[in-house]
Each structure stands twice: as structure tokens, then as C-alpha cells.
Amino acid sequence: MIFPQAVTIAGSDSGGGAGIQADIKTFQERRVFGMSAITAITAQNTMGVQAIHPVPVEILAAQLDALNDDFTITAVKTGMLVDVTTIDTVVSRLRHFSWGALIVDPVMIAKGGAPLVSEDAIATIREKMLPLASIVTPNIPEAEALAEMLIETNAQMETAAKYIQKLGVPTVIIKGGHSQDSEESRDYVLDGDTSFWLDARRIETTQTHGTGCTFSACITAELAKGASMEYAIRTAKAFITSAISQPLGIGNGHGPTNHWAHRKEHQE
Template sequence: MIFPQAVTIAGSDSGGGAGIQADIKTFQERRVFGMSAITAITAQNTLGVHAIHPIPVNILASQLEALNDDFSITAVKTGMLVDEATIDTVVSRLRRFNWGPLIVDPVMIAKGGAPLVNDDAIKSIRQNLLPLASIVTPNIPEAETLAGMRIRSIEQIEKAAKQIQKLGVETVIIKGGHSEDKQESRDYVLDGNVAFWLGAKRIDTEHTHGTGCTFSACITAELAKGATTEYAVRTAKEFITRAISEPIYIGHGHGPTNHWAHRKENT
């Protein structure tokens, strides 16, 4: 038996709540061995992103090549990809590697509002990365950028998902955390020709740092184990809802989610 193995290609969050740190924690909680290729080092905490240092693309390429040479990878996700050169490096390798489903978390803006990618990178995500992806998981502002339209209603969410799907990705999940609904956070899932909504009671908390990373990482872990897309998405929704609802109160700003909150179900 080959133990499930997954890779995150993303930035490092020195505060430990997002980026590859959140991804690896999530992989571990879902009983998947996690690996990483770091795209950037950030000086970051719960109060914001203070500095970003992109990793040279030759070092990023070496990380990816080393992983491919030794491991049996069955799913991969991307997070912050910084710039066009980074995306091109990732795309060129993923086209050659047989790493299973690709989940794209189109990280563009930090929780505090700081931009994490430039305009050329956004263009490359749309044109080069998404055609390789099985799933993309934008929040509403990211979906607006990818679809090239404003989103203010349920109908516009559904239209935006179809627009993003036309870029070549099979499944589009537009997350509802940024919606104006005060009672519920509803995610819209367009999986091929099948569409459905996933809802959860909205939780009044500032401790949401790394939610997008954690959600997409959980999907990646489940797919690495061979789950269907719908099962993986529903599991991830339950996992992140539990992680938000039982915060651990770390830091003085937007604190991290609780990656081990789900363990109570098994005790």
C-alpha cells in the first residue's frame, strides 16, 4: 500500500496560520503525508504581511524536480504564486509530472488587504494555470478578478462560476465568506454540469486567518486518498467550519483557525 501523498506549492507564512504551514497541518490532520515547494517567504503575523521575498525560480524548479524524482504524489495544490515567472515555472513542471488532480487556491490578497500577486501573475493564472486545474477555489473578490465581473447577487455568483469554468477548469467553488449574508456562509460549487450550494452558519470571529488555504488543502488531501470531488468538497466544508468555530486565540489580529478541532469527533 502506498501512503497518500500530497504537495502544496505556496508561500511560507512565518506566523504559521496560512500558506504552506496551514496546508501541511491540514494534510497531517487528514492522514495524508504532506510535502511542499516554497514560492516565497513572507514576514507575516496575525496583524498582516510585512515583507515578501520571492524564491528564485531555479530553486523553486529544483524543489519540484526533487519531489517528482522520489515520491508517489496523487494530488497537488497551489497557493500564493507571486509573479508570472513563478507561475510559468510551476506550469511547465505540472505539465510534465503525473501528480493527479490540481487544486488552485488563487491567492491574490492577504486577509489584511495587502496584494500578494501582480497583474501579470493574475493573467498567467487565468491563461496558463487554470487550464491544468481540476478545481479552483476563489473567494468572491478573487472570483470577480478571474471572471472579470462584479458579484453582488446569487445570480452573479452562478454566472461568474460559469465564466471561470470557461477558462478550462472542471470545478469552480466560489466561497461565500465575503458575502453580505450575516446568517450563513454559502459556497457555490459548479462541478462540470452539476451545481449545488454548501451552507454553514456564519461564525462571528476575527480568527479566520488561513481559512482559504485550509479549505483547499483539505480538498487536496481527500482527493489524494481517492475521494470523489463532491465528497472532498463536503468534507472540506465541514473541516473548515469546525476549525473556525473553535478558535485557539493566538495573536493580536486575525488569528488562525484550529486545525485539530475535528479530533473531538474521534475521542
Template sequence: MTEEQFPQALSIAGSDSGGGAGMQADLKTIQSRHVFAATVLVAITAQNTLGVQQSLALPTAMIDAQFASLAADLQIRACKTGMLADVATVKAVVNNLKRYDFGPLTVDPVMIAKGGAPLLTEDAIAVVRDELLPLATLVTPNLPEAEKLSGLTITDQAAMRTAAKRLQALGAQNVIVKGGHLTHADSANDYVLLADGSDFWLPARRVDTVRTHGTGDTLSACITAELAKGRSLPSAIRTGKAYVEKAITDGILVGHGHGPLNHWAYPEDRDED
């Protein structure tokens, strides 16, 4: 009889040297949720709270080697993707996710950094849409990302619903369309569409702060950690939203631009299981 393995989750993403987003945000979030975090590094950025100065995608052979190494030893129960850089990287990640079973997959379709730098080439967006989304248990785009993937213009909550249905039709089982970019709203409401057709809104008050670097990474990482514990998807999503809200409202001062969240924040768990 083997010992029960501690919950383990995997981040497949790029490195943020500033520590606020990317793989660093994923690691901090997953570990704060009492889940062991493993990584497949696909790209490196020279980055701080002021922006991205340089980025470099890793060779696909190194990406393959990382996947194989983890599969040979760890028992990954849930995984997520973040920055995937370019076509070759996305295809390598897709091929490995088909090869290895790392549990439910959350796709955070990272395209543009908080400061405006592109983190996914234009030609790679189609590969994410056509090849990665059909593998996703959950996809978590913000409004600009949802527009790119769905081909729709999103200006209100009705359009968020339509975009979620379009993304589900593209193959993603469950969808969160994040509403933070609806600047005319006084709240940051996210729309959740589940595989069984049920849906709900996740309301949150809008916080007047520039310390929101890594918000999307943090949400998807928290959801991934909760799934690795065996939580239901609705429970994991609600805990993720609560964690991000707490991490923003209990902010910390780091850097001189778009500062990071407070990954030490501990919201009350919302366990529906």
C-alpha cells in the same frame, strides 16, 4: 511487487511565518487528514496575525529543483497551489505541472492576504487565468478573486453562479465560488459547479470571529488531502467545508489580529464514495 505507498499530497505555496496560512496551514491540514504532506516553496513572507510585513519570491531555478526532486522519489496523488507571487513564479509552476503528473490539481488563486497585502502581482493574475486555470481540476476563489478572474461584479448568489460558469469556460474543470464575502448574508454559502454540469450549494452558518486567517488555504488543502486518499471530488469538497467550519467554530487564541484556525479540529467525515 512493491509496497502500497502511503497517500501523499503536495502544497505549492508561500511560507507564512506566523503559521496561520500559506504552506504552514496546508501542512497542518493535510497531515491532520492522515495524508503525508510534501512541499514546493515558491515564496517567503514575514507575516503575523496583524499583516504581511515583507515578502520574497524564490528563484525559479530553485522551484524547478524542488519539483524534480519530488518527482524522482515521491508518489504524489494530489496537489494544490496557493500564493504564487509573480509572473515568473506562476509560469515556473505551470511548466512543472505540465512536466510532472502529481494527480488532480486544486488551484487556490490567492491574491490578497487577510490584512490587505497583495500576494499576487496584477500582471500575474492574467497568467493564472490563462495558463494555470486550464490545468485545474478544481479552482476555489473567494468573491474578490472570482471577480478578478471572471471580470464580473459579484453581489449575490445569482452572480456567483454566473462567475462559476465563466471560470469553467476559462478551463477549470470544477469550481467552488466561496460566498464568505457576501457580508449582507447571515450565512457563508459556497457554490459548487462540477464538470458534468451538476451543481450544489454548501451552506454554513456565519461565525462572529476574527480568527479566520488561512480559511481558503485550509479548505483547498483539506480537499487535496481527501483527493489523495482517492475520495470523489464531491466527497472531498464536503469534507473540506465541514473541516473548515469546525476549525473556525472551535477556535484558538493566537496573536492579536486575524488569528488562525484550529487545525486540530476533527469533523465527522462525509464520505459519499
């Protein structure tokens, strides 16, 4: 039996709450061996992003080639891809690798509001990454950028998901954490011809750094193990809800989620 193996292609978060750090922690919690290809080094903490240094594309390509030469990878996710050159490098490799499901988390804006990709990178994600993807997991601001429309209602979430799906990605999840609903966080899932809503009680907290990374990483881990798309999505929703509901209280700003919170729930 080959142990499940997954890769995250994303930026490094020096604060440990998001990016490849959050992804690897999530892979580990879901019993999947995690690997990474770093696209950028960031200087950040719970207060915000202080600096971003893109990794030279030659080094990024070398990381990806090294992984492909030695591991049996069954799922891969992307996070912060920084700029067009980085995206083109990732796309050129993924087109020729057999790495199973591709989960695109279109990381564009940090929790504190700092932009994490260049303007022209958004169009490149739309045109080149999404046609390769199995699933894309934007939050509302990211979905607005991808669908080029305003999203303020459930109906608009559904319309945006259909637009994004037509860009070539079969499964779209628009996460509702940024909605104005004070009672629930509603995610809309469009999986092929099937659609459904994922509801969770909204938790009032500032400890939400890395929620998008963690959610998409959990989906990646489950798909790496051979789970169905719906099972992977529902498992990820439960996982991130637990991680948010049991905060660690780390840092002075948007603190990280609790990646091992689900263990306590299973013990109770």
C-alpha cells in the same frame, strides 16, 4: 499499499496560520503525507504581511524536480504564486509531471488587504494555470478578478462560476465568506454539469487567517486518498467550519483557525 502523498506549492507564512504551514497541518490531520515547494518567504503575523521575498525560480524548479524524482504524488495544490515567472515555472513542471488532481487556490489578497501577487500574474493564472487545474477555489474578491465582474448576489456567483469554468477548469467553488449575508456563509459549487450550494452558519470571529488555504488543502488531501470530488468538497467544508468554530485565540489580529478542532467533535 502506498501511503497517500500530496504537495503544496505556495508561500511560507512565518505566523504559521496560512500558506504551506496551514497546508501541511491540514494534510497531517487528514492522514496524508505532505510535502512542499516554497514559492516565497513572507514576514507576517496575525496583524498583516510585512514583507515578501520570492524564491528564485531555479530553486523552486529544483524543489519540484526533487519531489517528482522520489515520491508517488496523487494530488497537488497551489497557493500564493507571486508573479508571472513563478507561475510559468510551476506550469512548465506540472505539464510534465503525473501528480494527479491539481487544486488551484488563487491566493491574491491577504486577510489584512495586502496584495500577494502582481497584477499581471492574475491574467497568467487565468490563461495558464486554470486549463491545467481540476478545481479552483476562489473567494468572492478572487472570483471577481478571475471572471472580471462584480459579484454581489447568488445569481452573480453562478454566472462568475460558469465564466471561470469556461477558462478550462471543470470544477469551480466560489467561497461565500466575503458575502453580505449575515446569517450564512454560502459556497457555490459548479462541478461539470452539476451544481449545488454549501451552507454553513456564519460565525462572527476574527480567527479566520488561513481559511482558504486550509479548505483547499483538505480537498487536496481527500483527492489524494482517492475520494470523489463531491465528497472531498463536503468534507473540506465541514473541516473548515470546525476549524473556525473553535478558535485558538492566538495573536492580536486575524488569528489562525484550529486545525485539530475536528478531533474534539469526533470525541464528543
